[in-house]
Amino acid sequence: MVNLRDFDLNLLVIFTNIMEQRSISKVASELGLSPSAVSHALGRLRVMLNDQLFYRTAKGLEPTDRAREIIVQVEDGLSCLSSAISAQQQFVPAESDRVFSMQVANYISGFFLPSFARRVREEAPNITIDILPFSISSESSGWDRVDAQIRLTPGRLKPKAVRSQRLMADDVVVLMRPDHPRAAEPMTAELYARLPHVKLSQASTGTTVIDDALAGRGLERHSALVVDSWDTIPDMLLTTDLIAIAPRRLLDLDPRLKHLKAAPLPLEEVVFSFDLCWDPNSEKESGHKWLCETIIDVFNAEIKQIEP
Incomplete structure (x- = not known):
């Protein structure tokens, strides 16, 4: 087992950036470091993980099998740490200028979004809601692009691999x-x-x-x-x-x-089952909780207006 007291977590941040950029110079520019500092960090990580991690090709750095093996766990671990730290920061809707991203099934966007927009404008006038198409992945690591979904789920099944709450099931x-x-x-x-x-x-x-x-x-x-x-x-x-x-x-x-x-x-x-879905790594963060609670409140209010 690695002694975490001797492990610099910044090395994992550099590792994930190299996996994405496949270039020492690009990572250095993005993180505000010198190329030699990034190369030195990669060298330390190679020693700690006992693997080359990347090798040079004509197209840039290519990850080894070991690097591909651990990247998902590393990203998940960093996401959990980020969420744990963010959860301690109080989200104040009226003062926040945060950007949230959502995917909304088109069938219900017409009646949900106008009411949702009014509620958000009343409670959090400076935040931005970015509505993204479902062509953008929301599986596994793709949740870094989407804070919440209102999506269609086949039949009466529950969505897998995410947290979810059923909003409505309809014929x-x-x-x-x-x-x-x-x-x-x-x-x-x-x-x-x-x-x-x-x-x-x-x-x-x-x-x-x-x-x-x-x-x-x-x-x-x-x-x-x-x-x-x-x-x-x-x-x-x-x-x-x-x-x-x-x-x-x-x-x-x-x-x-x-x-x-x-x-x-x-x-x-x-059956058209509409579910609110979110990444379990984000659910304790106060801003994310506000977003999900607001979606549920608005949706329930709209449905009550048409129920006999």
């Missing part, structure tokens, strides 16, 4: 214009797959649950149009023969949907 409906040529027919899985769809991109929803359910039946839907925002879909349905799906509660939240025909999605196992 799914198929939408089309009332005078659609197939409006009078029973909605079956085969008919649903055959009709031309307008659907949200995976970057907007964060899930492929519908396509997975159809594939399990040997079916594939006809995606005539893929868009990145729900906002344009209802108007398309009113003027074309396209169909789309939505959470049932959205019928009460978007007045345009009152003019459309809604039928149950003929994929019984599919």
